[in-house]
Amino acid sequence: MDITFDHVSYTYQAGTPFAGEGLQDISVTIHDGSYTAIIGHTGSGKSTLLQHLNALLKPTSGTVTIGDRQITSETSNKNLKPLRQQVGMVFQFAENQLFEQTVARDIAFGPKNFGVPEAKANALAEQMVTLVGLPASVLSQSPFDLSGGQMRRVAIAGVLAMQPSVLVLDEPTAGLDPAGRRDMMQLFAKLHREQHLTVVLVTHQMDDVADYADHVLVMDHGRLVKTGTPREIFADPVWLTANQLGLPKTTQMAMALQRRGFKFAELPLTTSALAAALLPQLPVKAGERDE
Amino acid sequence: MNKLIIGRYLPGNSWVHQLDPRTKLLASFYFIAIVFMANTWLSYLVMFAGVMVMIAASRIRIGFFLRGVRPMIWLILFTVGLQIFFTTGGHVYWQWGWLHVTHYGLINGAYIFCRFVLIIFVSTLLTLTTQPLSLADAVESLLRPLRYLHVPVTELALVLQIALRFVPTLMDQTTKIMNAQRARGVDFGTGGLFQQMKAVVPLLIPLFVDSFGIAEDLATAMDARGYRGGDGRSKFRVLAYHSRDWVAGGSMIVLTALLLLTRR
Numbered sequence: 001m002d003i004t005f006d007h008v009s010y011t012y013q014a015g016t017p018f019a020g021e022g023l024q025d026i027s028v029t030i031h032d033g034s035y036t037a038i039i040g041h042t043g044s045g046k047s048t049l050l051q052h053l054n055a056l057l058k059p060t061s062g063t064v065t066i067g068d069r070q071i072t073s074e075t076s077n078k079n080l081k082p083l084r085q086q087v088g089m090v091f092q093f094a095e096n097q098l099f100e101q102t103v104a105r106d107i108a109f110g111p112k113n114f115g116v117p118e119a120k121a122n123a124l125a126e127q128m129v130t131l132v133g134l135p136a137s138v139l140s141q142s143p144f145d146l147s148g149g150q151m152r153r154v155a156i157a158g159v160l161a162m163q164p165s166v167l168v169l170d171e172p173t174a175g176l177d178p179a180g181r182r183d184m185m186q187l188f189a190k191l192h193r194e195q196h197l198t199v200v201l202v203t204h205q206m207d208d209v210a211d212y213a214d215h216v217l218v219m220d221h222g223r224l225v226k227t228g229t230p231r232e233i234f235a236d237p238v239w240l241t242a243n244q245l246g247l248p249k250t251t252q253m254a255m256a257l258q259r260r261g262f263k264f265a266e267l268p269l270t271t272s273a274l275a276a277a278l279l280p281q282l283p284v285k286a287g288e289r290d291e
Numbered sequence: 292m293n294k295l296i297i298g299r300y301l302p303g304n305s306w307v308h309q310l311d312p313r314t315k316l317l318a319s320f321y322f323i324a325i326v327f328m329a330n331t332w333l334s335y336l337v338m339f340a341g342v343m344v345m346i347a348a349s350r351i352r353i354g355f356f357l358r359g360v361r362p363m364i365w366l367i368l369f370t371v372g373l374q375i376f377f378t379t380g381g382h383v384y385w386q387w388g389w390l391h392v393t394h395y396g397l398i399n400g401a402y403i404f405c406r407f408v409l410i411i412f413v414s415t416l417l418t419l420t421t422q423p424l425s426l427a428d429a430v431e432s433l434l435r436p437l438r439y440l441h442v443p444v445t446e447l448a449l450v451l452q453i454a455l456r457f458v459p460t461l462m463d464q465t466t467k468i469m470n471a472q473r474a475r476g477v478d479f480g481t482g483g484l485f486q487q488m489k490a491v492v493p494l495l496i497p498l499f500v501d502s503f504g505i506a507e508d509l510a511t512a513m514d515a516r517g518y519r520g521g522d523g524r525s526k527f528r529v530l531a532y533h534s535r536d537w538v539a540g541g542s543m544i545v546l547t548a549l550l551l552l553t554r555r
């Protein structure tokens with residue numbers, strides 16, 4: 001399911017003296033099966049853009065086409081449910097959305113709203129709780145008795161249980177410990193790879209962009225200022241710094257090595273690429289290579 | 292919710308913005324009280340002139356104030372309608388059963404309308420030019436004499452300040468949680484009464500949990516910084532009357548005099 005923005009602008013509190021520009025003239029397509037990262041500094045309009053992906057916000061002008069549904073400022077709030085099921089959205093600090101008495105019921109809440117029978121929804125809950133790396137024993141616990149990181153996983157499980165075909169993630173790993181971050185990012189990558197889930201990820205972690213995304217959108221002041229592959233985006237460190245963005249750690253390291261005399265045909269973005277590029281340039285210790 | 296103008300603050304540096312919040316609070320209450328003394332066209336004209344001078348001194352566009360009236364318009368029209376249809380006396384223009392439109396009815400309706408507009412304009416001016424926290428300070432300062440009657444004025448003021456401070460935070464949080472639950476298939480504001488009540492649960496529980504969290508953090512932060520009740524505590528924002536506050540008070544007296552001259 002492609003999602004296409006056609007000259008989309010959005011104004012917060014339009015028609016009041018407190019109006020504020022959220023998005024300005026965005027035109028872009030998020031292709032079915034892609035992994036898109038959205039980067040940009042705080043307040044650049046990333047979350048505003050995301051909320052157009054499942055019609056939580058409707059453009060003030062322009063059109064958003066989600067699959068075969070067209071969303072404009074005129075679109076009524078009725079019959080948006082199928083769309084909400086197809087585009088699963090994990091909000092920033094998603095643990096705030098938990099409310100049920102048990103973890104199982106909270107995860108089953110979404111599917112049940114979309115008409116999945118009780119028994120199937122409960123089965124989904126069990127399946128998802130394992131998928132996000134929690135023990136099955138939490139299913140009967142209150143979500144409020146869990147740690148912050150566990151609550152985040154339950155919230156993510158609750159969205160995955162809706163079985164969306166597009167997964168939208170707004171800084172899903174902010175505030176998690178490094179292990180939790182890696183687990184979650186690998187889970188999303190796996191779903192993308194194995195179930196061909198379209199993933200849209202907002203993040204401040206350039207490493208995650210380099211490791212997982214195949215397409216990058218750069219936002220600034222409500223505008224889309226640059227799009228391209230991670231390689232294209234990270235090719236211009238000066239421009240990135242000017243836009244308060246950074247480089248992946250691997251690339252920073254490669255640049256430091258470059259100043260010490262190492263040579264790279266193109267700057268590596270991931271750890272494995274860096275290792276591969278370094279290996280031929282390292283002095284060989286006696287006995288390690290036999291050619 | 293976001294369309295409401297009354298209760299919002301518009302940062303600025305005008306003469307009215309710089310007035311002491313106590314002056315603004317007292318003057319607003321005073322103005323609202325004397326609005327009810329106006330009973331001739333000329334006296335309403337005086338009151339309107341007074342409001343226009345204040346609005347001009349605040350350098351805020353009149354559009355803001357007109358917008359402030361908009362959410363109240365049905366209440367106003369309802370009240371004006373009651374006045375028009377149920378006031379007796381004077382020439383009868385139209386009659387149907389016990390409904391009648393009379394000369395006095397029309398005049399009363401117009402007066403009521405003017406009163407509403409005047410009161411809304413002045414309240415809007417007060418909140419547009421005064422930060423909520425300054426208003427809370429003003430309330431505390433004005434209620435201070437009640438301390439001698441063992442009213443816990445500083446504690447009440449603290450409650451008021453904390454409540455005001457967290458209104459925008461909780462509004463933001465409400466929007467966020469509503470969106471998160473909408474994304475999970477909740478329809479707010481559709482379906483029967485029972486369905487709508489059920490839809491509120493996934494909103495209210497996270498809000499309560501969040502509020503308790505905020506309250507706990509705030510209490511810890513206050514404890515950590517040695518808060519031991521309000522008695523003897525010094526203030527960061529010290530309220531002081533300046534010459535412009537006396538000018539504002541004087542203007543109210545002039546307005547009262549003009550009102551007394553023009554009313555019957």
Ligand SMILES: Nc1ncnc2c1ncn2[C@@H]1O[C@H](COP(=O)(O)OP(=O)(O)O)[C@@H](O)[C@H]1O
Nearest residue numbers: 012020021022041042043044045046047048049
């Ligand atoms: N509910 C709102 N009302 C008014 N302005 C808002 C609201 N939400 C966001 N904004 C404004 O829109 C802009 C973009 O915000 P957002 O999309 O949240 O940015 P990001 O997610 O990139 O940090 C910011 O300037 C922000 O102040």
Ligand SMILES: [Mg+2]
Nearest residue numbers: 046047092170
């Ligand atoms: Mg954001």
